[in-house]
Amino acid sequence: xxxxxxxxxxxxxxxxxxxxxxxxxxxxxxxxxxxxxxxxxxxxxxxxxxxxxxxxxxxxxxxxxxxxxxxxxxxxxxxxxxxxxxxxxxxxxxxxxxxxxxxxxxxxxxxxxxxxxxxxxxxxxxxxxxxxxxxxxxxxxxxxxxxxxxxxxxxxxxxxxxxxxxxxxxxxxxxxxxxxxxxxxxxxxxxxxxxxxxxxxxxxxxxxxxxxxxxxxxxxxxxxxxxxxxxxxxxxxxxxxxxxxxxxxxxxxxxxxxxxxxxxxxxxxxxxxxxxxxxxxxxxxxxxxxxxxxxxxxxxxxxxxxxxxxxxxxxxxxxxxxxxxxxxxxxxxxxxxxxxxxxxxxxxxxxxxxxxxxxxxxxxxxxxxxxxxxxxxxxxxxxxxxxxxxxxxxxxxxxxxxxxxxxxxxxxxxxxxxxxxxxxxxxxxxxxxxxxxxxxxxxxxxxxxxxxxxxxxxxxxxxxxxxxxxxxxxxxxxxxxxxxxxxxxxxxxxxxxxxxxxxxx
Amino acid sequence: xxxxxxxxxxxxxxxxxxxxxxxxxxxxxxxxxxxxxxxxxxxxxxxxxxxxxxxxxxxxxxxxxxxxxxxxxxxxxxxxxxxxxxxxxxxxxxxxxxxxxxxxxxxxxxxxxxxxxxxxxxxxxxxxxxxxxxxxxxxxxxxxxxxxxxxxxxxxxxxxxxxxxxxxxxxxxxxxxxxxxxxxxxxxxxxxxxxxxxxxxxxxxxxxxxxxxxxxxxxxxxxxxxxxxxxxxxxxxxxxxxxxxxxxxxxxxxxxxxxxxxxxxxxxxxxxxxxxxxxxxxxxxxxxxxxxxxxxxxxxxxxxxxxxxxxxxxx
Numbered sequence: 163x164x165x166x167x168x169x170x171x172x173x174x175x176x177x178x179x180x181x182x183x184x185x186x187x188x189x190x191x192x193x194x195x196x197x198x199x200x201x202x203x204x205x206x207x208x209x210x211x212x213x214x215x216x217x218x219x220x221x222x223x224x225x226x227x228x229x230x231x232x233x234x235x236x237x238x239x240x241x242x243x244x245x246x247x248x249x250x251x252x253x254x255x256x257x258x259x260x261x262x263x264x265x266x267x268x269x270x271x272x273x274x275x276x277x278x279x280x281x282x283x284x285x286x287x288x289x290x291x292x293x294x295x296x297x298x299x300x301x302x303x304x305x306x307x308x309x310x311x312x313x314x315x316x317x318x319x320x321x322x323x324x325x326x327x328x329x330x331x332x333x334x335x336x337x338x339x340x341x342x343x344x345x346x347x348x349x350x351x352x353x354x355x356x357x358x359x360x361x362x363x364x365x366x367x368x369x370x371x372x373x374x375x376x377x378x379x380x381x382x383x384x385x386x387x388x389x390x391x392x393x394x395x396x397x398x399x400x401x402x403x404x405x406x407x408x409x410x411x412x413x414x415x416x417x418x419x420x421x422x423x424x425x426x427x428x429x430x431x432x433x434x435x436x437x438x439x440x441x442x443x444x445x446x447x448x449x450x451x452x453x454x455x456x457x458x459x460x461x462x463x464x465x466x467x468x469x470x471x472x473x474x475x476x477x478x479x480x481x482x483x484x485x486x487x488x489x490x491x492x493x494x495x496x497x498x499x500x501x502x503x504x505x506x507x508x509x510x511x512x513x514x515x516x517x518x519x520x521x522x523x524x525x526x527x528x529x530x531x532x533x534x535x536x537x538x539x540x541x542x543x544x545x546x547x548x549x550x551x552x553x554x555x556x557x558x559x560x561x562x563x564x565x566x567x568x569x570x571x572x573x574x575x576x577x578x579x580x581x582x583x584x585x586x587x588x589x590x591x592x593x594x595x596x597x598x599x600x601x602x603x604x605x606x607x608x609x610x611x612x613x614x615x616x617x618x619x620x621x622x623x624x625x626x627x628x629x630x631x632x633x634x635x636x637x638x639x640x641x642x643x644x645x646x647x648x649x650x651x652x653x654x655x656x657x658x659x660x661x662x663x664x665x666x667x
Numbered sequence: 668x669x670x671x672x673x674x675x676x677x678x679x680x681x682x683x684x685x686x687x688x689x690x691x692x693x694x695x696x697x698x699x700x701x702x703x704x705x706x707x708x709x710x711x712x713x714x715x716x717x718x719x720x721x722x723x724x725x726x727x728x729x730x731x732x733x734x735x736x737x738x739x740x741x742x743x744x745x746x747x748x749x750x751x752x753x754x755x756x757x758x759x760x761x762x763x764x765x766x767x768x769x770x771x772x773x774x775x776x777x778x779x780x781x782x783x784x785x786x787x788x789x790x791x792x793x794x795x796x797x798x799x800x801x802x803x804x805x806x807x808x809x810x811x812x813x814x815x816x817x818x819x820x821x822x823x824x825x826x827x828x829x830x831x832x833x834x835x836x837x838x839x840x841x842x843x844x845x846x847x848x849x850x851x852x853x854x855x856x857x858x859x860x861x862x863x864x865x866x867x868x869x870x871x872x873x874x875x876x877x878x879x880x881x882x883x884x885x886x887x888x889x890x891x892x893x894x895x896x897x898x899x900x901x902x903x904x905x906x907x908x909x910x911x912x913x914x915x916x917x918x919x920x921x922x923x924x925x926x927x928x929x930x931x932x933x934x935x936x937x938x939x940x941x942x943x944x945x946x947x948x949x950x951x952x953x954x955x956x957x958x959x960x961x962x963x964x965x966x967x968x969x970x971x972x973x974x975x976x977x978x979x980x981x982x
Contacts, residue, residue: 218869240871255869257862259928264855268870274852 167230168193169331169362170215170247175224177210184210186386187224192331196362197353199373199394201402202383208366211383212333215364216249217242243269246330248321250337252366252563252590253503254313258306262286262316265305270325281325289323290315293352294345310501311466314340318349322356331362338372339589342466342618343652350376368592369619370399382406403593450637452630454614456493456580459607461626462616464655469635470616474583477614481581493581493612496520496574500586506570507558513569514540514554520573543572548598564595571599575606582606584615588622600625620648631655685923685935687974692938695945702952709831715948716833717823717899721746722914722940723840724892726922729915730936731885734848735878736861736927737782737789741797742889742915745771746908748804749893754813754903761816768890775886779879797912804905813903823898837937844933857881861929917964918943921971942967 170192177185185207192198202208213219214226217239226233228245248269249255256265266286267273273282283301290297299312308316314337321332334353338346353363354376367373373380374397382390382405390405452473454460462470474497476486481495499505508516518525518536525535540554547568551561558566567587574582584603588596604625607613615626623629629646631639631654639654700707706715725742732739749768756764782792827835848854859867860877868874896907920926921942922935946967947960 238871239869243871249869251869255863255866257859257866257929259862259930260855260859264858267852267855268859268867268872271871278852279850 166194167227169196169229171225171227171230172211172215173225175211175214175226176222177214177219178222179210183386185214185221188383188386188388190381190388192362192364194330194362195357195360197357197365197377197379198363199365199367199377199380200383201366201370201373201380201406206383206406207386208383209335210386212249212335212364212366215242216247216333246327247333248329248331249333250318250321250335252336252339254317256305256313256317256320259304261304262299262301262308265316266320266323269320270323272325285323285325286316286319289319293319293322294348309467310340311342311345314338315345315349322352322361328359329361331364333364333366335366336368336590337365338367338369340466340586340618343620343655344465346372368590368596369621370402370593374399374402406593450630450640452637454581454612456610456612457607458628459603459613459615459626461623461629462614462632463620463623463629463651464632464638466618468632468655470632471585472635473632474585474614474616477581478583481579491581494577494579495581495583496577496579497583498570498574498585498587500567500589502563502566502570507566509559511558512555513544513549513551513558513561516558517543517554517569517573517576520577539576543569543576547572547602548595564591567591568595568599571603575602575611580610581612581614584613584617586616586618588617588619596622620651623651685932685938687971688922688932688935688938688942691921691971692942692945695942695949699945699949699952702949706948706952712834713826713831716831716941716944719833719941719944720823720836721892721896721899722911722918722944723837723937724888724895725908725911725915726918726936726940726943727840727844727933728885728888728892729919730844730848730924730931730933731881731888732789732793733916733919733924733926734857734861734929734931735779735789735881736929737793738916738926739793739885740790740912741793741800742885743908743910743912744797744800744804745775745886745889746893746896746911747905748800748807748908749890750897750900750907751804751808751813751903751905753819753894753897754815754901755807757819757897758814758816772883772886772890775889776879776883779882780875782882783875783878801905808903808905811902811904815897815901819894819898820901823895837941841934841937844937848931848933858929858931861927861931914943914964917968921968923975 168191170190172188172190175185175188175190176183188207188211190211200208200211210219214221217237220237226237228247234241257268260268263279263282263286266282267278270282270285273285287301290299294315297312297315299308299315305313305316318334318337321334322329332353338349341349350372353361353365357363363377365373365377374394377394380392380394380397380402381388382392382402384406392401392405452460462473464470476489477491478495478497480486480489480491481493485491503509508519511519514536517540521539522531525532525539537554543549544551544554549561549568549572550565558569561569567589571584571587582603588599591599600622603613615622617623623646624643627643629639629641629643629651630637631641631651633655639650641650641654696707703711705711725746728742729739732742749771752764752767752771756767778792778796781787782789823832825832830838848857856867856872856877857880859872860874860881864874867877892911893908897903900907918939919931919936920939922932922937922939924931924935943964946964947957950957950960950963
């Protein structure tokens with residue numbers, strides 16, 4: 163190797179948060195043009211390590227060198243940026259009420275003086291065009307008016323945007339979680355290409371295949387330590403899951419095959435009368451009607467923003483008040499959003515308050531909430547869903563993202579609602595928590611509940627009895643589970659319904 | 668009408684121009700012209716609108732604080748304090764007077780830093796500060812007294828070419844504040860503070876600097892407002908600024924800014940200041956007693972908020 167020192171060297175890095183040991187003597191070295199994947203469960207220490215690297219959290223112990231020189235004791239975000247270290251956050255770091263161009267200004271200190279706005283447009287526009295050709299994002303649009311995937315595209319493009327100095331190391335924390343398959347593909351190809359320009363990336367993702375396919379080596383973390391490091395080529399996602407310390411389980415396909423088929427229990431799809439839910443969009447030119455029955459898990463697939471979320475919201479609206487035209491909803495519905503920060507949790511409330519807010523009627527006596535009943539209900543759901551906390555009275559924000567999501571699902575399951583609408587509920591949830599939750603969902607479905615699941619991750623569809631694929635607001639394919647294949651979903655997602663059904667026939 | 672406004676309003680909002688406030692002000696001015704044609708002459712406007720400039724700068728001071736998603740319950744008493752200091756010292760000891768006023772601006776900046784560092788709710792801190800301003804003002808001037816220097820009085824009654832002075836002040840204030848908050852590059856950082864402070868910090872900006880800059884600017888606008896008020900009333904009164912606290916909030920909100928999120932319209936705040944003052948003027952042209960002025964202003968505020976909710980739902 164050459165004489166130039168590696169870009170970043172960390173050795174023996176430790177960090178405690180109170181009595182919790184977040185990092186225990188971690189070693190990490192990143193060279194120039196290095197693509198490194200980091201995997202581990204929620205709470206394995208990935209986020210803490212990245213926070214130390216990007217300068218938002220100070221290390222307690224250990225050596226930290228950039229370009230072969232020890233970083234200053236007051237190392238912070240500004241110094242990290244001066245070294246060319248930038249970040250993409252899973253939960254995004256864009257100011258929602260500012261425009262795309264204005265958000266670009268925030269991350270480039272030198273965008274100032276006359277003409278800064280047009281310079282900002284140029285900088286972010288170029289990055290977006292390079293990474294996501296035909297993105298269609300207006301640079302003067304206010305961020306909160308953009309779709310979730312467009313916001314993530316902006317977040318990603320901003321980290322790679324170049325004003326005077328290109329980035330040298332970009333920390334990517336779940337960069338593709340809100341992107342649809344095509345945009346995720348474009349982005350991952352871009353980071354592989356940008357390596358030729360000497361840009362290094364640290365990729366954290368729960369989509370293990372992304373990591374295996376697009377990095378050089380993978381670092382496995384568990385309990386605040388680096389427990390393994392492997393070359394990515396030839397590695398399989400199953401091997402990685404094993405290394406992360408999950409009990410080696412059958413693959414998700416096998417799990418799905420083991421369970422009793424939902425189709426035997428549910429009524430045939432043609433009988434719309436028995437459906438709990440029916441949406442006949444055929445009058446508007448669509449060819450396939452949506453139905454869902456008690457005992458079923460129905461999946462909604464397709465590219466992000468093609469009408470899946472609108473359907474979920476229309477169902478929820480119709481369950482509460484007068485039904486939308488063409489929609490029949492015969493039971494109460496509950497809604498679980500994957501955008502937990504915006505549409506899910508009450509951040510200042512405890513776990514038990516967050517969980518029981520949907521069943522206040524059940525735990526209230528003479529209009530007063532019984533603290534004992536509230537806690538009992540919360541404890542019961544903690545054990546049922548395996549929510550990892552010693553005390554349900556702790557604040558909700560003390561939980562990891564995956565466990566917060568479990569609380570939200572418990573909140574919906576605890577109600578009388580027979581229809582549970584899941585809007586990308588597993589966003590940023592680790593593999594084993596995801597499995598636990600889907601096991602539980604299947605269990606509840608067997609007891610007669612009806613689940614409608616919209617997900618951006620094709621792998622999760624294997625948990626559904628039937629899948630509807632959306633394209634431009636219409637259903638282009640209905641796929642039963644035993645016929646599910648990634649190719650069929652993809653074909654229908656791009657509107658090629660005929661070819662898809664021909665291929666299946 | 669509503670449908671039309673619902674279609675036009677979002678387009679103008681994108682350009683940072685407050686549609687509804689400008690429409691409301693236009694209707695008010697036309698109404699005033701019909702009821703009392705002489706009121707819309709140069710002299711008429713100069714006279715009727717003379718109390719607008721202090722109102723404008725009180726509104727801009729409030730706008731600074733609302734930009735940070737905070738609220739300032741002390742701006743009225745602060746204006747009173749400026750008024751008392753100026754009426755006592757500006758003629759006899761101008762240097763000492765400006766030193767004290769600069770200290771007031773610095774105190775406002777420090778208040779912003781304090782709120783940021785200790786993560787306190789602005790509503791409590793500024794309310795506490797309001798009693799300090801009031802107490803100091805009463806200490807300086809227990810009963811109304813004092814005077815304004817001649818040059819300040821002359822300035823406030825200057826007959827500007829073409830435009831009556833209050834309108835000229837409004838136009839200049841609107842242009843400057845619109846440029847600073849909506850167009851300049853540091854204005855983006857300040858609005859980012861009201862939008863999502865953690866992300867601003869993640870991007871490497873100092874929240875303490877940003878918040879104290881906003882508060883210091885609010886203090887500066889408060890000082891300008893107090894000096895203009897002193898010129899108009901030519902005396903000092905520890906209670907003269909009190910109504911400005913709530914009027915300034917109303918002017919900013921009527922002008923199209925939101926309480927949270929750093930979504931602000933500086934032009935709107937200036938227009939809002941005119942609207943707040945003109946409601947009183949319009950009432951005086953009708954048989955309705957001017958005792959109703961505050962209630963009418965309150966109703967107007969509710970009406971504007973209601974209309975805005977309506978146009979947002981359509982958009």
